[in-house]
Every structure is written in structure tokens, then in C-alpha cells.
Amino acid sequence: MPDTIVTTTTLDDTRYQDHILQGVSRTFALTIPQLPPTLRAVIGNAYLLCRIVDTVEDDSALTPEQTHKFATMFTEVVSGNVAADVFAQTLSPLLSDHTIPAEHDLIRNTSTVIRITHSFNPVQRQALERCIRIMSQGMAAYQEEASLSGLENMAAMDLYCYHVAGVVGEMLTELFCDYSPEINQHKSTLMELSVSFGQGLQMTNILKDIWEDRKRGACWLPRDVFLKEGFDLNELQPEYPEPGFHNGLGTLIGTARSHLWNAMIYTSLIPSHETGIRRFCLWAIGMAVLTLNKINRRRDFTIGQQVKISRRSVKATILITSLLARQDWALKKIFTVASRNLPAIRIVEQ
Template sequence: MNGFQSPIDNPESLKQLSDHELQAVLLEGVSRTFALTIPQLPEALYPAVANAYLLCRIVDTIEDEVSLSPPQKKRFCDSFIEIVKTGRGAEAFADELAPLLSAQTIPAEHSLIRLIPRVIAITHSLSAPQIEALACCVETMARGMPVYQALDLHAGLKTMKNMDDYCYYVAGCVGEMLAKLFCHYSPEIAAHREELLKLSVSFGQGLQMTNILKDIWDDAKRGVCWLPQDIFDETGFNLADLTPTTNDERFRRGLERLIGIAHGHLQNALTYTQLLPSHETGIRNFCLWALGMAVLTLKKIKQHLDFNESNQVKISRNSVKATIIASKLSARSNWLLSLLFNLTSSGLKTPDWQYSPVSHTGP
């Protein structure tokens, strides 16, 4: 790019920014999707949700770092839990972790790690209930994810229950945290707290399952598979045989089954969104954009079951724009949202799927 350096690549240039500006720039660097959706939230929610995503991304960065051993990852995760809870020790933590990051970690995440003290200072500028919600999410994620990182995943997970648990640790607990933040923000939303908390886990799982299905072949190239073997037992395919060149009808039938399960979770995501007050269009759009893009991705996977790399089922920019426009036009109407969801997701449903809460006990 002719020597051009983005501000996110230079942590020193970010230190003069306000908290709001800093979080916006960091989000843009580590996730364009969330940089797009989080600003839709009411002003009172933006700081906490933006900060929550950055905290989760720090845990992700630790877990994805190829230069760290499983014991190192566990130690850094355990330390980070305490830092988020107490606000203490962030500088020493960043100073130790930053030099260990490899070139495989993107520059924006290098900057995020070096700016952990500032991110944690923002965390502890929030209200006590918000800090508690963020800390609970980080602890769940940071304790659960290392368990799965240490597994031999070339032959997938054993059961759908294992996949449920994995999705909870990486996404379901984030859904719970968001539900808590929304309830803290609005007594009207808090009236549905228990139902929202339950549905939020399913919402998170639907989004995570969609990502897993989209990234099957990218993961296979790394010798990793997040799919559950028991689903494929029904079709007679052994996930230990999965390679980037697999072309097997039995595998595609199992894939269809998982698409149906993910669709069921996204149906619950719609119910979750419809429980939010119709006048809270910012929060509804935040949910609807993620939901809409997930449905369109599942639709594309279903239409191209023989795909062999994620780019083939990545939705286009026009599809993203269409999702945003449709969401804005229908956000206030539960009837229109149901109609739009049913039309868009036709053909994805598995008739016998039903969500029921599960206990998350690990693999």
C-alpha cells in the first residue's frame, strides 16, 4: 500500500485519542463487522459493548497465538481474568505478552495487546453492574476456551453436546453478557430478563455455528475440525477422514443437518430480538444485522454444499447493504421481521429441531 500505515498499527499514535475514539479505532482494526454494528446501539450502551468486544478479542488473541504453549495460554488467561475483575496489573501483563506475539497475529491485535492498560482503564470507568457483566463473560470464555485448544481436533468433537458447550464458551456467554447490559440499560427490557438470558445463549450459538460451517475448509487446512461426530454417524461419515479435498455425499448430508440446527438457533435469535421494545431500534438493528448476515451465509452454504473454501460462501457487500436496509425498514414491526426471516431462510429448517437449555460442562 505504498508505505501507508493505518493508525491502528501504531499504538503510540492512539494514546492521544479519547476513550470513545480509541475504542472505535481498535474495533475497526480487529473487526469491521462489529465496528459497523456496535455504533447502532444507544449512546449509553456503546462504551460498555465496545469495551466488552475488545476484552473478548484479547482472550481470542491469546488463544489463537501460535507461539504460546497451552500452559502459557492458560496462565495468561487466568491472569487476564483477575485484571478485568480488579483493574490491577494491566501494564505488567501487556509488557510480558506483547513481545511474545508472532507475525501471524495481525498488527491491529498487536496494538490492542499493547494498549491493554488503556482498555482496562475504560472497563473500570463503567458502572459496577456493567463491569460485573463483562468480567463474568471474560472469565467464562477464558476458562472454557483453553480446554478446547488443548484437544486433538483433527477428527472433530465427539458429540453435539460438545459443540453446544464450545459455542457457549466462545459466543453464548457473550450473548448472556449483552442481555445483562441491555437489561441494566432499560427496565422495560429487564421485564423479559429470564427469557432473554436463555434465548441469548441460543442466539450466540447460531452465529458461532454459522462461522464454524463457513470456515470448515480453512480449519481443515490447519488440521482442525469443530464439527460433532455423532451428527455424521447418522450419515456414515467419519470426520477423521475429512481433508481439504473431501467430496463425499455423506459429509454433505451431515452438513445439511447442522445447517438446520443453526437455523433453529437463529429462529430463537429472532424471538430474542422481537422481545426487545419496538422503539429501541438501535438495539434491534444491532441484533438484526448480525442475524440477517448469518441467515444469508447459511443460505449460501446450503446452496453450495460442495464449496471447498470460505470465500465461496462469503456474502457480498451488496448482501450486507441489503440486510442493513431491510432491517432498518422492518425493525419496528415483529410481523414484518417474521415475514422477512421466513422468506430469507426458507429451505434451511430441520423439522425435528428444538432448542432446550444445556449445562455447559466442557468436552
């Protein structure tokens, strides 16, 4: 990591970051402001860095070679070895209408985001750089191998989830521990649980986005789970629901639930007086559990919109978890009740 870069952010940079967060993610635009002020800027910035990587991976107009090139290039931008303007000016004209307008805007303003990145302390920058490096390498590799056949097995799904979400959990934990010596006392346990936390959220997204991913020619489900139920993912069609596919979904729903329980344990290790960090975690867990419930009740869904939780459910999650953010016993009880109809699957360590 270059130590010679000294960057001063401006009020305009900060305003842009706050503004673009609203455009690229309503969920994170809601949760990040709950964090303590000293964490908001760095975690908001971290999310935007990850979103840039996602944009490179998701745009169908880019060839696998271009995806790999820009993912690698962005890693060097974050490290300070390549100018952000060069990255933005090269990538921006290649993006298609598949990329939403807010993400087009984010790419064009990469230099603004990076100025903020380079203003953080060495521990924060190292955490961000490591996350983006691992995420970029993993996403580019998986993009080249994407197919409708799915991933080989559950271990491959675990590894995929690590590259796109588990490493984010590790980064957040590094930032939380840098912020608070009290949190840092539990660092080793938190780091272990953070990967599971990330996987629970990512598995929920994978299940919700099954059909949208297939339209893009990708499937992130593990073949072995469905083959055990007598179903081949190559045969998957939304018009022809198969019991074997629904049973496989049940296994993955239960696995995701187990990871989200670990996320609850993670949250309980955050000091109870750090209610902002706890809300940041709890809102994500609560919305994921509600989404899993909708998927479980309607395993024959054909578009993600059918299992999207309502704004009313989001508001209820925010209200309940905020009121009880300090009460570990109550939070765990609510989780148990809210997930009582989900399959119970024990996570087997690979």
C-alpha cells in the same frame, strides 16, 4: 470484584477504542454505533475484551500452557487484580504474524481498554468480568483438546458454543436489562434465548471456517452427527467431497437456522422503540442467515472466502431490517422467506 478501583477514562482512551474497533472487526464497527449512546462504550469495550481472549486462543505460536496462562492472567486483569501493562508486555513479544496487526496493537494497548472497563458501573463490570472469566476458562480448555477428530457429540458442540458465544449473549442481555427497566421485565426469557442466539451465530462461523480451522489443527464439528451419515471427520479432505459429510453439514445448517429463529424471538422482545438495539441484533441475524444460505448452496466449498457474503448483500440486509426494525410480523416473515431453502431441524434440548 475489587471496589477500590476508581478509573477516569480520557477522550484519548475513547478515541482509541473507536479506532481499534475498525481494525479488528468491520462488522462490529458497523453494528455497535447503532446502539444507544449509553450502551456503545460498554459493548464496544466488551467486544475488545473478548477479542483479546480470542487473540490468546488463536495465535498458533503460543503453547497450550501459554494459552492457559495468558487466558487466566487476562481474567485477573479484567477483575483488577493484575496490572494490564504486565499482561501486555509479557504477551506481546510472543505473538506471531498469524495475529493481524490490529490485534497486535490491541494487545499492546490493553491498559487503555482496561481503563475504560474499570470506569463502568458495578452491574456492567460484573457482567463483563463474568463473561471473560467463563470465556477464558472454556477457550483455554478447548484449545488444549483441539484436534481434527472433532468434538464428541452435539452436546459437546453446544457447550463449546456456550463458552465462546452463548456467554456473550448472556452478558449483552445483562447490559440491555441494566440500561432499560422495560427490557428488564423480560429478563428471564431473554437470558434463555440469548444462549441460543449466540449459538446460532457461532455455529454459522464454525461452518464458514471449517477449512481454516483444520489448517490450525482444530475441528469444532460434532462427530456423532457425521457418524450417523457414515462419515468420519478424521477422513475429511477438501479435495474429496463425501455425501455423508455434506449430509452432516445439512443437519448443522438446519440446527443453526433454528437457533437464529430463537434470535428473532429474542429481538421481538426488545421494545419496538429501541430501534438501535434491534438493528444491532437484526444485522447480525440477517448476515448469518445469508451466510448459511451460501454454505447450503455450496456444501463442497474449500475455503471460507467462497461462502462469504458480498458487500451488496450486507447493504441490502442493513437497509431492509432498518426499515422494518419496529415491525415484528414483517421481520419474522422476512426471516421465513430468507431461510426457506435451509434444512428444517428442530433443536433438541440437552
